[in-house]
Amino acid sequence: MSKRDECSISEKNEDNVKYSNAGVCPKWQFSSSSIGLVSMGDSFNPGLWNISDTNLGLQGNEIPAISRSSRTPRELDVHWNPAVSLSRGESSVQTGPGVLPPNLSHFPADSSFVERAARLSCLDATSMANPFRSNQALGPCSTDRDPDTRHKKDTEPAKFEFDGSGHENEAEDYSPKNLGDNKRKRSNEGLAMGQAQGDPEISTDTKKATVKTNGKQSKEVPEAGKEEYIHVRARHGQATNSHSLAERVRREKISQRMKFLQELVPGCSRVTGKAVMLDEIINYVQSLQQQVEFLSMKLAAVNPRLDFNVEALLSKDLLQCHSGTSSAIGFSPDLINPQLQLSQQGLVQTGISSNYGTSNAVRRAISSQLNLFRSPSTQVSNAYEDIQHVMKMTTFSHEEFNDKA
């Protein structure tokens, strides 16, 4: 398919872009093309990622943080573009807070926030012009900053929410122009400056990511790179250098993630130290991959049993209850009478859980089951055919569903 080819080519191009953009892609006004990539990039269910798009807000590109925001990344990324253009067109912003691209209003669902962002970004513009005049520039904005900081913190989407606490505010790096400003602001103001600078700094996100593509170790902080701004308060007796602040923030981020990993990997609660922890993680991942390989070899020997009783498989309750029987499995030759209802139940469960089981499919499955029961010896093959029909039907209905969506 020519579409696939061009998509694959653009996908390959985007590979570099993806890893270097850290989620914010100025080229990415073609959200449709990325959706196209998403949809093509799958041989199982081309449309499914589109379907789940509506539910999960999936998108080909992403902001590289564990995002708990309810807002879809697609919205975000489409609206980053206005933010980017906003930062670039600072002069236009200075005309007034009301003059904003209309898209931006979606982004925080609050027009006052938009106003504030505009005001503060224009403030940033002026401060960038003359860093020593920041006191004056800060004047008009200082009043409404405090009640809004928290609000802005919460609405700042998906950038640094690790556990959804919203306290995860990190400034990866600061521009040298704002150095002096930052020191003052960080000690005086709240989030506001950070948030406001978040928008203009998005355009520089790409620079940071490109600097970082060589896979740095944890402690290095790229100096030219900037990421989303978060307010960090320098603690008592600690260096207030912006670089060390950023580094400390980064270290905290890393330690949080290591803790999370510690919970994931079994038997690592007592391990202290990053190096040992890393080794444990590596061992665990390796063991998991080995298990997958081993199990796949094991499953290769299994005869095709078309059990789509997904829920039963996952819950294992049925398996435990009916040990020695195959009701949870579905269609097996050695069927016993009391299994019938159970398997029906299992099938109904499947129908409900998989969301693709049409009533037809369930009925056919049940009828084939009944056939099985009546004359297990002769009807097995017929039942098998029916099962395959059912599978095809579910497949087909699923594809129909895709087409509709």
Next chain:
Amino acid sequence: MENPNPKSLMAAFHFQRALSLVHRTASKSSRAVRGRRIQCAAYASMAYSAGPRRAWSRALLRRLRRAARRRQPRAGWRRRAAAGAGAASRVATGAAGLRRLVPGGGGMDYCSLLEETADYIKCLSVQVKLMQSIADSASLCGQL
């Protein structure tokens, strides 16, 4: 297992479909070939159900598709699989080793690497549990 979330349900569904597909199409091939295909199917369904939000899922799907397209799937895949699944193979320690293990790990910074690792581990464990339960149920009904 706890309440199956929709993601693992989707993963299970896709994996089962892929499994039946493999059995249908490659029933005459050797067991090793089928096993390899099933392994690919497992990774593919896992990556697919994880969604395109994750860098590792995208990278994994990309790798699988590239391998399938080239029609020499086993060479690179076996090397990588052996690297990941080899007995006591010290591929590397530290961040470099992790990068090699997690798909798509080469192109991200350390923070994102940790994050992707966490998600990858979660999905991998779900996949392993799923496959284990399938194998168990197969052995229960005497087919294994």
